[in-house]
Amino acid sequence: MPGFADRLNGIAISASAAMTDKASALKAQGVKIVSLSSGEPDFPTPGHVVEAAIVAARGGDTKYPPQDGKPALKKAVQNKFLRDNNLRYELDEILIANGAKQIIYNAMMATCNPGDEVVLPTPYWISYADIARLGGARIVQVPCPAGNDFRLSASDLEAAITPKTKWLVLNFPNNPTGACCPRQDLEDIAAVMMKHPHVWILTDDIYEHLIYDEFEFRTLAEIEPRLKDRVLTVNGVSKAYAMTGWRVGFCGGPRDLIAAMNNMQGQATSGINTIAQAAAIAALEGPQDYLKDRAREYQARRDLVVGLLNAIPGLRCHTPQGAFYVYPEIGACLGKTTKGGRRIETDTDFVMALLEEQQVATVQGAAYGMSPFFRISYATDTDTLREGCRRIAEFVSSLT
Ligand SMILES: Cc1ncc(COP(=O)(O)O)c(C=O)c1O
Numbered sequence: 115m116p117g118f119a120d121r122l123n124g125i126a127i128s129a130s131a132a133m134t135d136k137a138s139a140l141k142a143q144g145v146k147i148v149s150l151s152s153g154e155p156d157f158p159t160p161g162h163v164v165e166a167a168i169v170a171a172r173g174g175d176t177k178y179p180p181q182d183g184k185p186a187l188k189k190a191v192q193n194k195f196l197r198d199n200n201l202r203y204e205l206d207e208i209l210i211a212n213g214a215k216q217i218i219y220n221a222m223m224a225t226c227n228p229g230d231e232v233v234l235p236t237p238y239w240i241s242y243a244d245i246a247r248l249g250g251a252r253i254v255q256v257p258c259p260a261g262n263d264f265r266l267s268a269s270d271l272e273a274a275i276t277p278k279t280k281w282l283v284l285n286f287p288n289n290p291t292g293a294c295c296p297r298q299d300l301e302d303i304a305a306v307m308m309k310h311p312h313v314w315i316l317t318d319d320i321y322e323h324l325i326y327d328e329f330e331f332r333t334l335a336e337i338e339p340r341l342k343d344r345v346l347t348v349n350g351v352s353k354a355y356a357m358t359g360w361r362v363g364f365c366g367g368p369r370d371l372i373a374a375m376n377n378m379q380g381q382a383t384s385g386i387n388t389i390a391q392a393a394a395i396a397a398l399e400g401p402q403d404y405l406k407d408r409a410r411e412y413q414a415r416r417d418l419v420v421g422l423l424n425a426i427p428g429l430r431c432h433t434p435q436g437a438f439y440v441y442p443e444i445g446a447c448l449g450k451t452t453k454g455g456r457r458i459e460t461d462t463d464f465v466m467a468l469l470e471e472q473q474v475a476t477v478q479g480a481a482y483g484m485s486p487f488f489r490i491s492y493a494t495d496t497d498t499l500r501e502g503c504r505r506i507a508e509f510v511s512s513l514t
Contacts, residue, residue: 128240129481137475148502151475155356163396170392179385183210190398203366214350214363220375222249230280235266237482239289264293268302287321287436290489294435304338321437323354323405326413329435355397362394415492422503438493450513461486472505
């Protein structure tokens with residue numbers, strides 16, 4: 115057989131996608147799975163957004179769009195950054211892509227050379243590491259321990275930066291922990307980054323509207339305007355507006371970086387789907403009040419899940435202030451054996467046995483760079499969450 119590219123060495127299908135596939139295969143065999151592995155809202159896309167897409171399709175908005183996004187969507191993004199983040203980006207400082215994921219891909223591929231380092235506060239969303247590796251870069255992990263609420267300490271960050279550092283990637287509210295970055299932490303991080311002008315900073319703010327307990331979201335370029343010419347502020351409509359399938363992400367950043375990323379995108383996908391762009395305009399320019407209602411609903415689910423998990427001897431679960439994930443610690447379960455005779459040495463063993471013996475799909479902490487933990491997504495209805503936690507309790511309590 116003809117061979118494959120070296121750049122794919124060590125790049126695996128993401129663990130959450132693998133778990134979702136495994137759960138789907140079991141479902142197809144008739145097994146009733148409780149799925150807590152998927153990182154997408156269970157709410158439908160709002161009606162007015164769907165309507166805007168239908169109008170666009172019927173109205174003939176079906177030709178190749180500009181590669182960097184339709185002017186009307188770029189204007190809507192410009193307004194969004196001003197409204198929500200107090201950030202002023204010119205239209206040539208904005209790029210539209212197929213999801214925040216393609217924004218991140220464009221950024222890494224347009225800037226990384228072999229030997230470059232990408233600093234990742236850990237645990238991190240799986241794709242940052244794989245995309246950086248595809249770009250030839252090396253990952254440098256900075257642990258954000260549970261004891262510090264999975265937050266990034268400025269001194270740990272400082273110790274990780276070398277002359278080879280190309281990027282720092284910030285993602286708060288965080289996938290997989292839900293951790294948020296309070297204003298003081300951001301100021302401390304900004305102070306460190308002011309000392310290292312050779313480093314780009316990507317802030318992935320995709321969970322910005324999913325915040326709880328009156329937490330006030332802030333983004334780095336807003337906190338420290340002197341960093342704005344090195345910061346790529348990444349966002350998208352997937353999580354806030356329940357539009358994961360529409361594939362619209364966007365960013366604001368320095369003009370030259372945006373131009374290089376646009377060049378990269380031009381050789382991959384060109385401009386994104388026109389119908390989805392019309393939908394995204396409706397999402398960003400339409401009513402915003404339901405975002406708070408949804409956040410209240412997620413907060414109630416978070417409280418339910420954290421309460422149920424902490425009632426299970428052997429698990430320890432923090433109370434995150436954002437996103438829709440919890441990241442319980444399972445150290446007390448290691449070295450034990452399941453009812454079905456499986457030995458639990460790692461968090462991967464734990465989630466596999468949980469799937470096979472209790473049919474609950476979750477994702478192992480190893481996939482996010484920090485063990486022994488597992489990730490639960492609570493972006494699902496409360497009956498499913500109760501049943502999932504009941505099965506997890508049964509599983510953990512039966513370990514011997
Ligand atoms: C932190 C983070 N960034 C980006 C994405 C991807 O967003 P999009 O659907 O816009 O590609 C995800 C999806 O899980 C995510 O968790």
